[in-house]
Every structure is written in structure tokens, then in C-alpha cells.
Amino acid sequence: MAEIQRCYKSVLSKWLGGRKEFTLLYQATRDGCSASVFHQKCNGKGPTVTLLYNTAGYVFGGYTSIAWTATTITCVCGYAASYPPDTTKWTCSYCGAKGNESYLSTTSQYSNDPAAFIFRLTDKKSFKPKFYRVKQAGNAVIQNSLNGPCFGSDLQPFTKTVTKTDNYFQGNGSINVGTHYNMAGDDNTVFCGNNVQYTDIEVYQVTESEGKHFASASADGAWRKTGQVNCQMLQSYIERFTPPEGSKVKAVNMLLLGAVGAGKSSFFNSINSVFQGEITGLARSGSADRSLTTTYRRYRVKSNVTGDTLKIRFCDTRGLECDGGLDLVDLIAVVEGHIPDRLQFNPTAPINSDCTGYNSSPSPDDKIHCIAFVIDGTTVDVFPEKILHAIKSLQQRINTKGIPQVIILTKADKVCMEVQENVGDMFNSATIGDLVEQAGHLFGLPRSCVFPVKNYEDEVEVDKLVHMPLLLCLKQVLRFADDYLQDSISSD
Structure with missing residues (x-):
């Protein structure tokens, strides 16, 4: 139904x-x-x-x-009949007319x-x-x-x-x-x-409604508590973050993976806007039936406060499509670090060792350290089965490697009118809380790994209320990646 x-x-x-x-x-x-x-x-x-x-x-x-x-419907002969008859099989009991709606009027x-x-x-x-x-x-x-x-x-x-x-x-x-x-x-x-x-x-x-909705909201109405943290604290944490010593990693590689139009390139642009203090558009984004991203890119972000480059790379790929886009072979090659920055994807052939620039011996610094499934929040109810199958296939491969995964729910403001009017209500909206629970269930991840955000789309100036969900998401990604790298060190 x-x-x-x-x-x-x-x-x-x-x-x-x-x-x-x-x-x-x-x-x-x-x-x-x-x-x-x-x-x-x-x-x-x-x-x-x-x-x-x-x-x-x-x-x-x-x-x-x-x-x-x-x-009341009436046969052309003037005989009135109580509704409803089956108008395609109706027979007038007076004149015998039947089988055609043109015999009826009302x-x-x-x-x-x-x-x-x-x-x-x-x-x-x-x-x-x-x-x-x-x-x-x-x-x-x-x-x-x-x-x-x-x-x-x-x-x-x-x-x-x-x-x-x-x-x-x-x-x-x-x-x-x-x-x-x-x-x-x-x-x-x-x-x-x-x-x-x-x-x-x-x-x-x-x-x-009987009022049955997301049950883990706190006493003050928030389904996700953020404590006393604020944007300045979050931004400072991210600016100071460095990968664990001994990991042989210079910066965390975060793979942004999602369907065409989900907003993964816009997510990077939004993060970049936060740290630049103004709206930016380095990654190509917009509305199209096919992915606007045609090359593999590793984007970096520089803080306008410290002047330093963040220790995280945002790895952007072609969008997933029901018919075309990246296949599992390409995705595994990206995750395992075989793909160099700016490699042009071939839509007709998977990536292999013969491709120009293919990295046959990737170092820990080349590999992906966290995967973010970027999902359009308005599509969770009707998420395409083919794309979900592709994501599930990838998850089966990476779960054995222990690579952390998160879900970024973009366009959360379009799911809830209250949030559309005030992004500051993101973590108080029962509708968003329901959505987070549903998305976690869909991808087999706990709610603590699901982050609703609003990307910068119509704005021409930055907004602290938009920053908060973006920064919370990024901080948790760095925490998860740090845990993963620490575990990698201990297992060597």
C-alpha cells in the first residue's frame, strides 16, 4: 500500500x-x-x-x-437509479440500456x-x-x-x-x-x-494522529541532546583535529556516496562555507538527471580563522543511479585507495589496473577512513530499490573491514515545515526524529550514525543555525574515523 x-x-x-x-x-x-x-x-x-x-x-x-x-444517476430514458451501480456493466431495468457510460447522466x-x-x-x-x-x-x-x-x-x-x-x-x-x-x-x-x-x-x-512518534525525545522535547556545545566549540574541535600518531595518515578520507541529486557535492560546499565564513561553490552541484560529478575529487577545506587546512579530505564521486553510475567494482577501488585525485570516470567500463594513474599499492593515507551515505531526506519513504541494493552490496564488503559508516540526511528542512521555518528546531522535531529512525533501519545503522542537515542552497549569507547540524555531523565523522585508525594501529 x-x-x-x-x-x-x-x-x-x-x-x-x-x-x-x-x-x-x-x-x-x-x-x-x-x-x-x-x-x-x-x-x-x-x-x-x-x-x-x-x-x-x-x-x-x-x-x-x-x-x-x-x-442520483439517470439513464437517458429518464429512469433514475440509486448509486452506485457498476457504470461499465449497468443495465437499466426500465429500458434495458447497458454497457456504456454515455447512457448515463447526473x-x-x-x-x-x-x-x-x-x-x-x-x-x-x-x-x-x-x-x-x-x-x-x-x-x-x-x-x-x-x-x-x-x-x-x-x-x-x-x-x-x-x-x-x-x-x-x-x-x-x-x-x-x-x-x-x-x-x-x-x-x-x-x-x-x-x-x-x-x-x-x-x-x-x-x-x-494518536501521537505515536519517535519515542526517545528528552523531557525538553529534543530527540537528540547536544549538551552545552555550540558552533564555536565544534568548529574549534574540527580545526584542531589530527589523525592518531602512528596511523601513517595525514588526513582522514571521508567518502561521500549517494544518488544523483542527493546533495553530496552541496554538502561539501556547505562545510566549506562554514569554515570560509561565506557561501562557496567549489564542488559542482545542481539539479540534473545524470551525475554532475564526472571525476573523482578529494577536496580540502581551509579555515579562515586559523589559516590551516583541516585534516580531512572530502572524497566526491559520481552519483549512484538506477541505470548507470558507479558500480561495485568502482566503489571498492575507491574505498581501497586505488583511485587518484581527478581521475575521470568511464561510464562504459569499470576501473581497473590499466587505468591511467591507477594506484596498485595504496598506503593507509590513500584509503577511505569513513563512508557517508548522503541521502535526500524527502526520498527515504520511496528510496530506489536498485540504489539501495548497490549500497547494501557495498556494505557487505566494507563491514568486514570495519570502516565506519554514517548517513547524512540532506534537505531535512523540506521534510518538516517547522524546521523549514527555523533550522534551530532540527533536533526538537518529532518528524525529523522519525526520519532518523527510519533511515537508520533502512541502512542497518544505529540512530547515532544518522545526521540530518540542511545544505546551503538559496542563501547568499552564512547562518549559524545552519552550521550547527553540519558541524555536529563532521565532528562525529572525525571521532568515528579516529576510532577506526586507532584500531588499525593496535592490530598492526
């Missing part, structure tokens, strides 16, 4: 005024894009949220606090709902939530047995039955925003890209 994505749940709950639960009632890809099935599954179920996904990457929909209901009935609103959650796959209040409450919802969920005359996705073609349902209703809902100047293009090709349509029942 599909679950509403955590970031959608968070913002919808905020708009609805409290922690809510969302139970899937209807899904077009599962149940068929059929008005009769929609009504059979959703009528009388109380408040609902409808989500529509289109081929342009928009997620949008509507909320109503009242239940969907049936209206009268729309408007329902009053001052609490109704329509909304957009994503814009071209980018999470940009915005909601629009009803301005004519008496026309908030249209009840029509031959239509799917209708929000006034503004949002009417489909009528009767739509067959899926080319991986989408072609909407045969209409979108005309601004009629019964206050769009504040936004039009169809802003709302949904003016696209009615639906990859899926979902309707969720909305109920009050």
Missing part, C-alpha cells in the same frame, strides 16, 4: 492545524481511474486529501473536511465547506508547497457520481473512466483555478504546469 511521503505529510498536517494521519483510500494506478470506483472507496469517509501527480513533475490537489457523497451538487483548500506541493519535482483557500465556500466541492474528486470549478481531474496510455491517465475533466478558490494571482501554469496528464491520483482519509 502506498504511503504519503513524509514531506507531504508534514506540510499538510501544518496546514490542517496539527499532527494528522493519512490512510490511502483510492489510487488510480491500483484501482483504475474510474469515478465509480473512487466513490465506492471514498464516499462517507470524512475529511480527505486528494493528490494528483502529473508528467511535468507537479504534485497538487485539494482538501475537503466533508465526506464525498453519491448523487446532476452536480455543490457542497459547502469553508475549511476546503487546494494546494501545490511540488513544482517541476522541486518541493515548493503553497496552498489556496476557498473563497466561495458554498461551491467548495462538487458532488457528482460520474466524476472523480472535484474542488469547485477549479480542479476537476476526470469524469467517468479514463484508460491509462503511455504511462499516464489523460485527464478528461478541467482545471480552471481562480473560480472558487483564491489563487492570489497564480494561474494554471503556476499551480500544475497546465498539465493534465496524471501519472497517479491518490485520495487519503485524514484523521487525528
Whole structure:
């Protein structure tokens, strides 16, 4: 059964005024894009949220606090029948007409709902939530047995039955925003890209949450306690860190590994920004279907306070992809230190000893000392199986080597509206606490190895509230790497 994505749940709950639960009632890809099935599954179920996904990457929909209901449908002969019949097999008991929805008609009935609103959650796959209040409450919802969920005359996705073609349902209703809902100047293009090709349509029942969430929050509400530590203390610790004597390591090598678009290059840029005191963009980052990182890079960070270079290298690779990207052979070669800085990856062939610059005899200083799985926090609920399998395969190989692993959850601010408004609430958000627990379970790592962060994306100036989660993550990585190196020394 599909679950509403955590970031959608968070913002919808905020708009609805409290922690809510969302139970899937209807899904077009599962149940068929059929008005009769929609009504059979959703009528009388109380408040609902409808989500529509289109081929342009928009997620949008509507909320109503009242239940969907049936209206009387009528055969063309004038005979009225109680709903619901099966409109594809219905036979009129009066004239015998059957088997075609064109024989049926119905009268729309408007329902009053001052609490109704329509909304957009994503814009071209980018999470940009915005909601629009009803301005004519008496026309908030249209009840029509031959239509799917209708929000006034503004949002009417489909009528009767739509067959899926080319991986989408072609909407045969209409979108005309601004009629019964206050769009504040936004039009169809802003709302949904003016696209009615639906990859899926979902309707969720909305109920009050029973309050079951991350159970390890402290008495003051924090799920992760940071004690009396502050950014200056953390930054000073990191600046003073040196690998243990006898490890033959000049600097800790931290491998950043994640799917395309997860934010691993942005994570390095954010760390660099912290220590430079201004927003930087040394590592190439952005939005693309394929990895923007095409070479293996070992980045260093210099502190603008001490003037010294940190004793940590951030090792950036191509992003993992469901179809292409780094394979296990390449990953093992990176972990074992065979790959020199600035090696260009070949997308058609794995790395081998014949590659230019291949290091056949890596020293401890060449090898990876900690692996950070960089995960887009908004995708934990729907993490790609192929990429998860690749990560699990790598974990099986490196677990025997004892190399420490952490999870960096980027875009944590987009998972929780409270954190989006105030990054300082990162460790007080039950939603983030839930996410940390889920991510740890997904990758088989304890919660103490999972670090939610916000990368610098829109900002043009640094912010101490953004620094704190980043620095806590980096300090723990250095601690884990130090333990690993100390153990390596004792085993020699």
C-alpha cells in the first residue's frame, strides 16, 4: 500500500492545524481511474486529501473536511437509479440500456465547506508547497457520481473512466483555478504546469494522529541532546583535529556516496562555507538527471580563522543511479585507495589496473577512513530499490573491514515545515526524529550514525543555525574515523 511521503505529510498536517494521519483510500494506478470506483472507496469517509501527480513533475490537489457523497444517476430514458451501480456493466431495468457510460447522466451538487483548500506541493519535482483557500465556500466541492474528486470549478481531474496510455491517465475533466478558490494571482501554469496528464491520483482519509512518534525525545522535547556545545566549540574541535600518531595518515578520507541529486557535492560546499565564513561553490552541484560529478575529487577545506587546512579530505564521486553510475567494482577501488585525485570516470567500463594513474599499492593515507551515505531526506519513504541494493552490496564488503559508516540526511528542512521555518528546531522535531529512525533501519545503522542537515542552497549569507547540524555531523565523522585508525594501529 502506498504511503504519503513524509514531506507531504508534514506540510499538510501544518496546514490542517496539527499532527494528522493519512490512510490511502483510492489510487488510480491500483484501482483504475474510474469515478465509480473512487466513490465506492471514498464516499462517507470524512475529511480527505486528494493528490494528483502529473508528467511535468507537479504534485497538487485539494482538501475537503466533508465526506464525498453519491448523487442520483439517470439513464437517458429518464429512469433514475440509486448509486452506485457498476457504470461499465449497468443495465437499466426500465429500458434495458447497458454497457456504456454515455447512457448515463447526473446532476452536480455543490457542497459547502469553508475549511476546503487546494494546494501545490511540488513544482517541476522541486518541493515548493503553497496552498489556496476557498473563497466561495458554498461551491467548495462538487458532488457528482460520474466524476472523480472535484474542488469547485477549479480542479476537476476526470469524469467517468479514463484508460491509462503511455504511462499516464489523460485527464478528461478541467482545471480552471481562480473560480472558487483564491489563487492570489497564480494561474494554471503556476499551480500544475497546465498539465493534465496524471501519472497517479491518490485520495487519503485524514484523521487525528494518536501521537505515536519517535519515542526517545528528552523531557525538553529534543530527540537528540547536544549538551552545552555550540558552533564555536565544534568548529574549534574540527580545526584542531589530527589523525592518531602512528596511523601513517595525514588526513582522514571521508567518502561521500549517494544518488544523483542527493546533495553530496552541496554538502561539501556547505562545510566549506562554514569554515570560509561565506557561501562557496567549489564542488559542482545542481539539479540534473545524470551525475554532475564526472571525476573523482578529494577536496580540502581551509579555515579562515586559523589559516590551516583541516585534516580531512572530502572524497566526491559520481552519483549512484538506477541505470548507470558507479558500480561495485568502482566503489571498492575507491574505498581501497586505488583511485587518484581527478581521475575521470568511464561510464562504459569499470576501473581497473590499466587505468591511467591507477594506484596498485595504496598506503593507509590513500584509503577511505569513513563512508557517508548522503541521502535526500524527502526520498527515504520511496528510496530506489536498485540504489539501495548497490549500497547494501557495498556494505557487505566494507563491514568486514570495519570502516565506519554514517548517513547524512540532506534537505531535512523540506521534510518538516517547522524546521523549514527555523533550522534551530532540527533536533526538537518529532518528524525529523522519525526520519532518523527510519533511515537508520533502512541502512542497518544505529540512530547515532544518522545526521540530518540542511545544505546551503538559496542563501547568499552564512547562518549559524545552519552550521550547527553540519558541524555536529563532521565532528562525529572525525571521532568515528579516529576510532577506526586507532584500531588499525593496535592490530598492526
